Amino acid sequence: MRVMVLVKANPESEAGQLPDEALFREMSSYNEQLAKAGVLLAADGLHPSSRGKRVRFEQDSSTVIDGPFAETKELVAGYWVWQVSSMEEAVEWLRRAPFRAGEVEIRPVQEPEDFEGLSPDLIESERALREQVGGS
Numbered sequence: 001m002r003v004m005v006l007v008k009a010n011p012e013s014e015a016g017q018l019p020d021e022a023l024f025r026e027m028s029s030y031n032e033q034l035a036k037a038g039v040l041l042a043a044d045g046l047h048p049s050s051r052g053k054r055v056r057f058e059q060d061s062s063t064v065i066d067g068p069f070a071e072t073k074e075l076v077a078g079y080w081v082w083q084v085s086s087m088e089e090a091v092e093w094l095r096r097a098p099f100r101a102g103e104v105e106i107r108p109v110q111e112p113e114d115f116e117g118l119s120p121d122l123i124e125s126e127r128a129l130r131e132q133v134g135g136s
Contacts, residue, residue: 009075
């Protein structure tokens with residue numbers, strides 16, 4: 001199963017403060033362990049919300065909202081995509097991360113076969129598209 005691991009933002013990440021070199025080295029080492037184990041599919045940190053935008057859709061219109069966004073606890077500062085055998089395995093990997101504070105969320109990625117009621121040809125089309133762009 002694939003999971004997305006969402007690292008929540010904090011005041012430091014929203015201020016654009018990068019981790020110090022020691023923590024960066026720890027995180028690099030951790031990411032290397034994930035990669036060697038075949039778990040790591042993708043990983044990135046995100047710029048603060050002050051550099052982002054939101055688009056709100058209502059009926060037939062959309063509105064662009066410039067960052068920063070107020071609720072830091074609801075923002076994402078970075079993410080991983082992992083291939084694991086179970087949610088329990090994902091939790092075990094996350095417990096090894098070099099975090100000292102904060103909150104991280106793990107959520108399963110929806111796969112084409114999760115969409116019950118879709119026609120087999122639509123499921124196959126979605127699967128083919130994911131393979132074309134490098135997804136699982």
